[in-house]
Amino acid sequence: MSFTRRGLILAAPTLFAIRPVWAATAPTPRAAEGPFYPVKIPTDHDNDLVRIDGLVREAGGEILQLRGVVADTDAKPIADAVVEIWQCDANGVYRHPGDPRPSLRDRAFQGFGRTVSDKEGRFSFRTIVPVPYPGRAPHIHAKIIAEGRAPLTTQFYRADYRDNARDFLFNRMNSDERQRVSIDIRPLSGNDRAQWETDIVAILPDIG
Numbered sequence: 001m002s003f004t005r006r007g008l009i010l011a012a013p014t015l016f017a018i019r020p021v022w023a024a025t026a027p028t029p030r031a032a033e034g035p036f037y038p039v040k041i042p043t044d045h046d047n048d049l050v051r052i053d054g055l056v057r058e059a060g061g062e063i064l065q066l067r068g069v070v071a072d073t074d075a076k077p078i079a080d081a082v083v084e085i086w087q088c089d090a091n092g093v094y095r096h097p098g099d100p101r102p103s104l105r106d107r108a109f110q111g112f113g114r115t116v117s118d119k120e121g122r123f124s125f126r127t128i129v130p131v132p133y134p135g136r137a138p139h140i141h142a143k144i145i146a147e148g149r150a151p152l153t154t155q156f157y158r159a160d161y162r163d164n165a166r167d168f169l170f171n172r173m174n175s176d177e178r179q180r181v182s183i184d185i186r187p188l189s190g191n192d193r194a195q196w197e198t199d200i201v202a203i204l205p206d207i208g
C-alpha cells in the first residue's frame with residue numbers, strides 16, 4: 001500500500017461504504033448467545049462502553065472504535081436496526097452475575113451497549129479491543145434485530161489472534177464462515193484515547 005496514513009483515513013469511509021456490495025452474499029454466520037447476555041439491561045446502555053454515566057474513570061483496556069453496517073442478503077443497507085454488543089472487560093470478566101471471577105471486574109466498563117443503525121445501515125460503538133478469557137478466544141458478541149428480517153446473534157473475532165483455532169466455537173466454522181466473523185483491528189491516530197479501529201459487516205438472514 002502506498003497510501004499515507006492520512007490518505008488511508010480519508011479513503012476509509014469510501015471503502016467502508018462500498019464494502020457490503022461485495023461482502024453481502026450470505027448471512028453472517030450465527031453463534032450462540034452464550035451465558036453472559038445481561039440479566040438486566042444496564043441503565044447506561046449507550047454506544048460508549050468505555051464510559052459509564054456518573055463515573056469519572058474510564059474503563060481500562062485498549063480503546064476500539066468499532067464501526068459497522070447492517071445489510072440484507074441483497075447488500076441493501078438496513079436502517080433502524082437495533083444493534084447490541086456485549087463483551088468482557090480488559091480483565092476478561094463479564095458484567096454478569098454468572099461470571100466466575102467477579103472480584104476482578106472493571107467496574108468502569110459498561111459491558112453492554114445498544115444503538116440503532118442510520119439510514120445507510122451504519123452504526124458505531126466505542127469499546128475496548130476484546131481480550132481472551134478462560135476457555136475462549138477474544139470476541140465481541142452481537143445481536144441485531146430489524147423489522148422484516150430474521151434476527152442475528154453472533155460473535156466477532158480478532159483476525160490477528162493466533163489461537164482462534166483453539167476456540168471451540170470458532171472451530172465449528174468453515175474457513176469462509178471464519179473469515180466473515182473475523183475483524184481486522186487497525187491502529188488509529190487521534191487525540192483522545194482511541195487507539196484502534198475496526199469495521200464489521202452484519203448481513204441479516206431472510207425470514208423463514
Ligand SMILES: [Fe+2]
Pocket residue numbers: 034036136139141
Ligand atoms: Fe463471550
